[in-house]
Amino acid sequence: MQFDRMIAEMRRLALKAGDEIMKIYNAEDFDVRTKSDASPVTEADEAADALISAGLRAEFPDIPLVTEEQAGTHGQSVSTFLIVDPLDGTKEFVQRRGDFTVNIAYVENGVPRFGVVYAPAKSRLFYTTAEGGAVEEMAPFGDQPGEISPIGVNSMPDNRGLMVVASKSHRDQATDDYIARYAVRDMTSAGSSLKFCLVATGEADLYPRLGRTMEWDTAAGDAVLRGAGGQVVRFDDHTPLAYGKPGFDNPFFIAFAPGVLLAKD
Template sequence: MSADLHQQIETIFRAIALKAGDVIMEVYARPDFEARAKSDNSPVTEADEAADVLIRAELAKAFPGVPVVTEELSESHAIQADRFIIVDPLDGTKEFVQRRGDFTVNIALVENGVPVRGVVYAPAKDRLFYTRADGSSVEEAAPFGETAGVLTPIQVSKPDNDALLVVASKSHRDAATDDYINRYTVKDAKSAGSSLKFCLVATGEADFYPRLGRTMEWDTAAGHAVVLGAGGVVLRFDDHSPLTYGKAGYENPFFLVLSPGVILR
């Protein structure tokens, strides 16, 4: 892929995520909005659907011919390709419905099983993370304009294995996760929703994020790209091999997100 195309991806992914965030926040600002359960009992709202329509239209215009896999379009889940874009228009719908703010827009480019470019935008938190054309990751400071503002390079921590900073799911924390975390010497454990957990590892605000629960590739690809660009790793829980994408059904195994300095137990 040419350098020009990588620059185009950085600019366009950022712009689309911000537009989708505006659509989501319009719904979020209402005193009431529609939410219903999908076939897997996960919630979906008007905001998920409106953001999905916008993102798919913008991607089709910008990258015609590149397949797009998105959570909200079930027929896209049959796509199999070496290069594809994968989207979760609103990750953290439970957080959105409960008005807790920890929800994100996620867009990623996957090549040969690896999420190489991604953007994670948390519109209620005014936090925007993305990979640049050179593969490094940054956080952009609010307010967000048509062109990029102040960018801060982000880097994973140099952890102290005798005092680890751990982040875990806010809505999906369970006894198995707590038992696993208890194998480590933890200084502080915090909870966060959606793909923000990846970004907290990418910025060094947390050393380690274990996920012992069901996720789909659209939940994780953009955050995964941001972590890779910040020097982190994302490993399968079972054999500590790299987590890959384009799997049948787009379902992930359990996984670990970490600074390479964390000693796994």
């Protein structure tokens, strides 16, 4: 497998999907429907999914594809696959808050090896490199790359005062109780997989998630964070978060810079 070609194609598709999403986002109005799990879906989710899925299937026909918007892909039992959330943070999209992303990842033997996270409303693009690192590309436009910079976690977080990022739409008391175990310098909130990316760039040190997520919500951001030197572990036993689980449900997890001393029960 030519992984540099895979990453280039994932980047290209994320940018094209972002263009389609922004056309709908900037329209005066758009339809919002409710799926069977009570989560919202819009025409932007569906347009982005169709574009990305067609592109990935054409370029990588032999790799299984799992995507949020295609329920028929959720029954697979796979450990190596492509996984897509075409519009992560639909609630942020509907409320026009800008904290939504396009997520595309490649999972190999249960580990998110490569990922692309694109926040089109913020003109921020994060992705892993074929060499195993992670970069941010600012203000990409079509075939014209933006300024690309390597990113890395805060290598020496101050455990006397951490920067914590938490969900903007799914914050709850359990999360607040867990965060209270730490000395916190400041807190910020963000939607979608941007939370992983804030840890990856050193803008935050810790992101705990004590709520339901699916692998398509996390795989791309997880890959970027790992490429930047960070870790994502299960909340219960602090083992690495694995992928390809039945139904693609995640347990609670913690994303963090390695220098953070995790609280224990």
